[in-house]
Amino acid sequence: MSTASRDIIVSNSLGLHARPAMQFVDLANQFRSQVTVSKGGEEPYSADGKSVMQMIILAATQGTPLRILADGDDADVAVEKLARLFEEKFGED
């Protein structure tokens, strides 16, 4: 077992609304690792990266820093690919 994490910033203008949240969850479910996405600040929240509801509760607007954490034997590749979704702005903008 291993863990991996990556800090990213939400960069698409609409933020982490339902569609990107589902895109993230679809990809997260392709990995065996447990995936957690955490938000700090005034209203800290840790979402199960495989739950659409919890990902939407993050309500992460553009500019919000998030931490993606994976725990499992494919943690490295999971974090790498999940972070790329944010870098590519979920195909938006």
Place this chain on the structure above:
Amino acid sequence: MKLMDFIVAEAIVPEVAATDRDGALRELASALAKAEALPASAVDEIVAALVKREQNGSTGFGKGIAVPHVKHPMVKRMAGTIGRSVAGLDFAALDHQPVFTVFLLLSPENQPQQHLQAMNIVFSNLQKDMFRRFLRQSATRAAIVDLLQEADQRP
């Protein structure tokens, strides 16, 4: 933000007459128009946008709930309503189960932060088993409003 900041009490439909998704979306959008939370002339276009949104990816997120939503230029002020289906509706939900509670949310186009906040408060509540169960059991508009107001008072 609180639920009752954007849920229009008079537009709540305690028993949806429609037996299919598109009919339910129309019923709820029409209820918002009747409550003057949406121009009546916008209903057709809003329903079309909601249906298209569902076709791109179901908002039936599982556990008997669906949260259809759109951001649309004809919506001047965020407005939401709730419809309850006793028989259950086919929303092509993620868990392939029927939907008994529909949370409809309409947002103006240029306020993504407000939209995310509203989705946050809706899902924070819908995630609670008790809230979902009580909502499904609330057979009148007054009972649903009571439940929402109680939820709003919890920290």
